[in-house]
Amino acid sequence: MTTATLAAQQMSPTQVDRIVTPRGIEIWHVESHVVPLVALAFTFEGGGAQDPADKSGVAQMMARLLDEGAGLYDADAFQERLAGRAIEMSFNGGPDAVGGSLKTLVKHADEAFDLLRLALVEPRFDADAVERVRGQMAASLRYQMNDPGVVASKRFFAEAFAGHAYGRPNNGTLDSVARIARDDLAAFHRAAVARGRVKVAAVGAIDGARLTELVDRAFGDLPVDSALAPVEPTRIQGLGERHVCDLDVPQSVIRFGMNGISWRDPDFISAYVLNHILGGGSFTSRLFQEVREKRGLAYSVGTSIVSYRGVAMTWGYTATKNERVAECLSVIESECARLRDEGPSDEELEKARNYLVGSYALGFDTSTKIAHQLAQISFEGLGLDYIARRNGLVSGVTQEGVRDAARRIFDDGKMLVVVAGRPVGL
Structure with a gap:
């Protein structure tokens, strides 16, 4: 039995504590000291369905840029800080949400949560980083044009949800990705990344008081809420076609x-x-x-x-x-x-x-x-x-x-x- 398996068994995830921080952030917490690390997952309501109709891919591009430079650190410096402490941080954008994760050794928790705060509160969206991520997304889209599985899936969603946000590809198109400007990314960040709409879960060798302090440090400076258009209910179209x-x-x-x-x-x-x-x-x-x-x-x-x-x-x-x-x-x-x-x-x-x-x-x-x-x-x-x-x-x-x-x-x-x-x- 591996240490990870033993740790998972002893965590007993049915024992989940609910914490509400002084800044109003709800955390679901499982405390376990078997392995000296902390794993954090979080989800903000509001994803690709909020993209402008002619600029699909904004949510995903914004998420991919959050750790590409923040605060005083450009992309290289930010990644070096993460690597220097073996901190794992990632972000993703889906149709209904922007989410992310953080994993760090307990002894590096202060620095890890400080870097998470910078990524969430002070992303730079530097021009070179924007163009690099744009190029990566465009290269992926060109490759997918010859993948029959991706072609079929995109056409399926376009037919099933024609005229609805779910019918547009979450990763955009070559045309839409080319049109996304820094202002679009910054506007989406302001609208979606708000502490009033975040769900946070944490597992690991950390008690509730310490976790409360760190989560408020990372998320507390975000706006409480912002205007977010509700996703219109829909049904699958084209049945029988x-x-x-x-x-x-x-x-x-x-x-x-x-x-x-x-x-x-x-x-x-x-x-x-x-x-x-x-x-x-x-x-x-x-x-x-x-x-x-x-x-x-x-x-x-x-x-x-x-x-x-x-x-x-x-x-x-x-x-x-x-x-x-x-x-x-x-x-x-x-x-x-x-x-x-x-x-x-x-x-x-x-x-x-x-x-x-x-x-x-x-x-x-x-x-x-x-x-x-x-x-x-x-x-x-x-x-x-x-x-x-x-x-x-x-x-x-x-x-x-x-x-x-x-x-x-x-x-x-x-x-x-x-x-x-x-x-x-x-």
């Missing part, structure tokens, strides 16, 4: 999607178990057995639940020979309809519940994973005791609950399909 992105490849990549159930919905856990049975359960799922094992149509196939602030959907992926795309889709649609009409077998339901209960602890095997899980649970508003309740909720899922979720998700059987390749007979 099939779209082809013409690419000269021998194997077509398929993305398909239908209705979903959000994390905050009372039926989510039933939908989660249903998704495991359909395509989320890897080797045991219906789609894996029917598409790969019985027919040899694809090497991999699966589904997942996407839950955003404004919409939820179930979507899936696979890839198959161009001449077998229609057959593959027919099998997928058939299995969705069977689950809607008949539900899973008692054995399928029992196996799914047992796996999901037994595997849950694997997401808590490091301090960083625990911190990220807690920050996500806080962001979704699921409650401080969710980790303690979650396995009980899964174990309590019934046939009736799964069938109700299947009727909501599969509805009339129509799905939006996007294929990147040259499918035959579709």
Whole structure:
């Protein structure tokens, strides 16, 4: 047993303390002194869905620039300070949030949290750093133009959420990234990075009093709040449609999607178990057995639940020979309809519940994973005791609950399909 595994077991992440700092910042805290480090995860409400319509990619570019120079330190000097103390700091931008993480040895906590404060409160957005990150994003976008998986995914979201912020690529386009100016980055930073909208989780060898001091030091100088446009609720569009992105490849990549159930919905856990049975359960799922094992149509196939602030959907992926795309889709649609009409077998339901209960602890095997899980649970508003309740909720899922979720998700059987390749007979 490794030290990290032992530490994870002894942290007992069901024991989570809630702290509210003098500056009003809520922290979910797990204290453990097995390893002398602190892992921090945080999430600010407001992500790519807040980008200007003609400048998608602002949130992601801004997040990538936060540690590219701050306060008195330019990009090189800032990174040298981090490296000199083995401090790990990163930021990311998603559709609904800008988030980040920090990991440091306890003995370097003061400097680590001071550097985090600079990154959050005083980012420089220097011209050379902006152009460097712009170039990196543009290079990635050019590379993705020939990736059938990315092409299919982007087209899927563009069709599913046409006219909505979720339909625009979170990492932008070549044109939109080229238009982003420093003023856009600074404006987004002012709007999104506010202490009134941050969720913070911390795990490690630090007590509540000390953590309170450090978190207020890092986040306390941020504005309490700022005007942030609410994300308009939407639904997946184009159900029943099939779209082809013409690419000269021998194997077509398929993305398909239908209705979903959000994390905050009372039926989510039933939908989660249903998704495991359909395509989320890897080797045991219906789609894996029917598409790969019985027919040899694809090497991999699966589904997942996407839950955003404004919409939820179930979507899936696979890839198959161009001449077998229609057959593959027919099998997928058939299995969705069977689950809607008949539900899973008692054995399928029992196996799914047992796996999901037994595997849950694997997401808590490091301090960083625990911190990220807690920050996500806080962001979704699921409650401080969710980790303690979650396995009980899964174990309590019934046939009736799964069938109700299947009727909501599969509805009339129509799905939006996007294929990147040259499918035959579709």
